[in-house]
Amino acid sequence: MQRFYEVMFIVRPDTLDEDVDKLIAGFEATVTNGGGVVRSTEKLGRRKLAYLVRKFSEGNYVLLTIDADGPLVAELERRLRVSEPVIKFITVRMDEEQKRIDKIKAIRATKKKVSAQPAAVPAAIPAAVPPASVEAAEVTEATPASA
Secondary structure: OOEEEEEEEEEOOOOOHHHHHHHHHHHHHHHHHOOOEEEEEEEEEEEEEEEEEOOEEEEEEEEEEEEEOHHHHHHHHHHHHHOOOEEEEEEEEOHHHHHHHHHHHHHHHHOOOOOOOOOOOOOOOOOOOOHHHHHHHHHHHHHHHHO
């Protein structure tokens, strides 16, 4: 069963761009030869790492989005693990996340939106202030003076 995955890996910063392109092409070939589909490939560029990984403080980030089954993802992870230029990788299954997001959107769509409804406008605004509020204003003004 084909599922949607995101595979992010970090390549050593001292690796040349041509070598990174060859590495990406090799991983894409692994996916396509195994019966999967590569949706997209993004080179996110060189970034600083949060902590030292194999004595490197920077790395070139690459994001692969693929449709594949479990054994193919296991093979891709095995190749990432044994590849020397790759210093770190992570694979995340995104189809469950997409289901969760769709469910939340469906729930929000069924709820009644209060902000979308027009506000209730009072029928008539009184021209004069009611007498009760005038007396209350006089009492509050007189209180500080008598104290």
